[in-house]
Amino acid sequence: MSSSLQALDPNPTTPVYTNDVQWITAYLVIHMMSDNSRRYAYIFWFCIAAVFLVFTLLHLTRSRGSIVGAYWAKWAIRRRTWRGKIARRQNQYPVSLPPNGQLLCLAVLAIVTILLCFAGPDYINPADGLFDVTNLGLSVRSYDVSQFTRWQPQYTIYKAWWTAGGRTGIIAFSFLPLCVLFALKAPPFAIFALPFTTQIYFDKLSWLHRWSARLIYGITLLHVVFWSVQLLSDTRALTGKEAYAYAWQYEKFVYGWAAFLLMTLLVVFSINPIRKHHYETFYFGHVTLVPLTLIFAALHHPPVAMWCWVALAIWIAERVWRGTWWLYTNGLFGRDTTSAPAIVIASPTHKTVDSETQMLRPSTFASPQSYSGYPPPTPSPYLSDQYSHVSQLMEPASALRYSPPPGYAHVELLSGATVRLTYISPGFLSWAPGQHFLINVPSVSRFVSHPFTAASICDEQAPSNSGRAIVLLVRSKAGWTRDLWDCTLKLLSQGRNHPPGETLPNGTVMPKSGVVMRMFIDGPFGSAIRARWEDNATVVIFVAGSGVSFGLSILEYLCLCLAGRDGKHLGGRAGGWGQKGFATRRVRFVWLIREYGHIQWCASILRRCMSMIPSPGLDVDIFVTNFQPQIRRLPSRPKIEYDSELNPPAPHFSHRTSSPAESESDAEDVDLSYYVGEFGDEGDVGDMSVRRREDYTLDLTNFDGDNETTLPGEAQLNRRVQKVGKDRRAHSRKFSNAIHMKEQLDEFARLQRQSVHSTDGLLTHEGKPTHKRSPSSESTVGGDLASLKPLSSNDYHNRRHSYLSADSHVHVSSPLRPPTPTLSPLTPTFDETETIMSLSANTVEIPTAEGDAVTYGQRLQLNEPEMRDMAVVAEHVRPGKPRIDRILKDEVDWSNGSVVVACCGPSSFSAMVRKAIACQINPARVWKGDRRGYIDLISEEFSY
Template identity: 25%
Template structure:
């Protein structure tokens, strides 16, 4: 299989050329990850020595890198929007598109380099070349698929954020194998030889079977099919890839089998490591200190309590968890006594200092729905009951990676609905850094995270569908605000602003699985859709903060969310107030309560969920509760205007919210000319969206 000619490498060299390009890309991403870690350590060290602006680059080297990163971020996060009638179609971001186009260009160049495409006698040679290039892509697809992802460890990107590249690399493989098969057919067609080859050439029909299986894998991996029944998708996906690997092995020559054995080895490496992590996390014998302290009994280490919450949400709590984690990470949780043979990824909604591992799970279909039913049936029963709310569970993880947010001067959090399970632990981690800074705690170890925080200003925004959802995190948010007030007395440079928006706009609070997942309705006001039930909320004229001149009456303590008096109107121009985009600086004290529900009269929190009743939510007085859609661009701009260094914007929620924030960050970066001579500082964007 040499088939080399003057100036053209041999067939066996083309996989090496492909991996030279891929390896270079991974190497560049690894260097960027190392630089970001070095920058984090440098900023935390500068903050520990009393530097006033540790998040602002000062030397020419860091200024150049900040400018380069600003240009790359602005370009890579940009996404074009095409209006189609009353809808907006969102194209993929430039960054994602560039990666895939670059991969396709490399593949096409390697397939056709050195050939005269008009020479019909070269068709078979082109077909062989394409087959070899296709084989080179198998290891990359498996490298991107594993939970314990080698590329992820090197580049600092979590496995779930690499999964879209895994899918697109499989599509590129399908393109290459289709060209491979097509050129053979084009070479045989003039002689009516295709049927003969399929009947008599066993090597040929084995390849066709592998190609057909690959088509099925790519088709079944599309979003609407993948999300229809994810557990079934995973099972058939593993079986399909096993069939693909088997037929590819018997279709290819022996010198190409290395590109089969490498993916097989990567698959079993990931499975073995996952198995070891599961055993360590769930077998109590690996945690003798906790066993001796009486925190564990029996063989299994993890027992969880299931509690029902409003809006078909389940709170799952594991006390004395056997593993540690960093805020923002997730684990795969399974409870075989409720949902046999299933494991679901859930973001950890608590921090290690709590001594518990907490999850908030929205009941959709399948396993999450069974969790909620179990919580409803066992709520209030004693622990000794046969149907106790406490069950043995298994966890795998933790997984997930993002840049430490303590290194940024200003941080803006935006969360939609259960997206707060991601942002609230990150908010609390920054508060923990403020505590460490006030208490002058220092950590000099190279292998441990530095103590303290660079952050001066935090803006936290949570978008919910009704005020009944506030009870999910009312206690945590109130505790954060109370702790902040105490810290503020010792450190007047820090600032915290918290706001909760109540809106019936599903694009900011709910995720829908459909063929049109990238299509959303523009903000054109409320239309006559099915009206959700919701309570009325309290309004404030501005977002409270704790500046030097701001005072809060200590007698107010913790304030109850109450209903406002019924008003004659709702939103402007006959629209629903909770679907109208609101700028907090322009809100009015006399705004009317939301009247889009079936019954606009004031109702108590317990009426929001007919199946679950509980105490009314309590929130701290510095937390604003506002009816309407937030204006992400206004919120982010006000934070950036007071930043003294690089800022971070973190958003987690439905794709509609995430897409809006991406667009706003790109627009603000261009508008402010970040790191282009205006003095405006960089903006780091981290997004998490609902979906499979």
């Protein structure tokens, strides 16, 4: 073989050394990639920077509502679910794929990674420029003389085992900082979450973090395999042994294997079964294995260790930043942690107010001049009997419950195996609607924290500590949430009001129900901060199960803004009713729950919001999915009757078939248009067969692993709430019928007055005959009188939308008055005492005026104000599963501007909502300037 051909060999020859370490060192150095071969790592980061810049510009310019954005969103937001036959029989949860947009981004990321690993030559001639691509062939180059690198190839090598292994290793190294950036939670180190960038937090980047980590492990595995093949193929001429036998004597080779084994453990601890059922193992594995992996990877190959040190630096810096913020937020830097007087107002209807719960100052609301001609919201006489001032109505909902001392949480057991925590931060802490916190309860687990969404809002202008109360709803599952439930239950059964070993501040007022626990928080986090609710005319909130926490904070924020508060003082953006740029006119809240008694979770907040903003400004619909109707079927062929030979046949229609909701006794109270057929998460909206196949009610309300354990008394509570809701709807329907009859009588009286002024069939004007009365005028008047009848069930529910324009189906917007807390004709006064007695029947104790707790089997506890709120909210609770597509279509058609949807629930529920949104997005409308053609989606979908 000539020297020229030998120089072109992609496997350079190692000089003969007698010392084993010297020989393997020379071998590995000769097979080391050149500096110019790292161009692919730089190309990778150029691509990342370009994509990051594009998304930043789209966020800052708010350009997603264009026609291109409409076409993209119509396809990208949809997600698919799959359930095999075996899983279907076992009633397991469906496998939910990520949305189409995420799948496309993941596919692009994987394709770009593969191209950077294999496209083009692997080993770049050291003498070429860094980005010189003119010479891609094999050529002989001169090289500098040194102890080992003088035998390093000085020519471009297209493909070889060791070059492919070296190249995949370089790409894996360059990927590490990006994977870490996807995992960071706190700005400023989480650069994607900065307000002047994309403002996307870990909840939206977690899937990218997981998949980028899997890509890193995959190409690292290729790196190991390629290099193993090379080491097993090459032999040492002096001994005839494979190079693999000597590689273990080279310390950097050992560091590489250590890094690979640590990364393998990191991946194993991150698989879904361990992350789901052994979260502590996953968490501690991450905290310890991530820095160790980065350190050993950097020691393995120092020429590219820069990527490891950068990833490790930002990871440690973010941890230090969060640790400092954690100490500051939880009052360990000298912030006030003393106890404050307890707030024991449980409902807006509770007249006795604690001395600390003062009315807000008038300056906290916008001045009348700021409403630009719109009168400020004022309470009606009906509400003034229960509220001494409208500002009391506009206080945060957290003021309506017991307030624990700062740094502690009030823990209550609710129906549906749910725990409610009310936490007062030691100092003021602001968060946006829909954001979440990482919480740690030392009495349950000393070191591990878990994410939960705040079901309340912050209020910078609240006169008491209620403005910084964080309310969390925790549904019991396996693991930490179950431990929290068991710990609280154990303390209550022992008659304790706080865990042993925890010392409460002096002067702490203890609650009459529940326990007080020490709690620490970290946050806030969450991409919901980027939402611009005030830019949309209609906000539709779809939530299911414990996902209601996400919707409650958004609902309360919007209601306060509609009532005149400025959003900048409530954790959101500047704007409120009557202020420039505030476009919101209507809010629709739809909640799917498993049982009637689950409204206990948030009945006080819902009642308060409905009192502030009555319909049509706010409509609340709650659907109970644990409902098995008996469906009557239509006969196969309707009977046809012929009146005569000359008349066409007229079908003899039977009575309307019972819908799923009509099988219950209060079926006439249900809006039947939303109960036609069953609803699934696959196929077209109108595909009935698909909807029947995907009819799994648990999938719509229960997250995977939700605990169905019930406390003693929950079954009775469910039946009582159902009965009270039925009675209140019947009462409201009768009241509405009376109003309807009165309207018809007034119209009849008006027509009678017209007929009185007629003379000889002529109507006179200024003494001149102007118009003859129609021969059918008497029959018309008589017909109006004869047509007096009560409202049908559908008419009753349709009256809720009487604010619509009959010919255009567009929300009437000019002139608009702000939605004020007035008495709606469809929400008449109701005997609260009778309602309380109905809810309290068959219980251990009837509540007193002081609000003593009612105990179901010494476990489930309710007080009088909470029962009042549940009774009012029960009117809006109906059985069955709603037609999400119909609801959304109605809101889009009735809106006078753009629509935004907030969604949180199980994956199958999310898929249903996304499909409905995709069907309603209409690029043709956007092209014509109709903003209803684009629907923005703000969702909370993430898991650790």
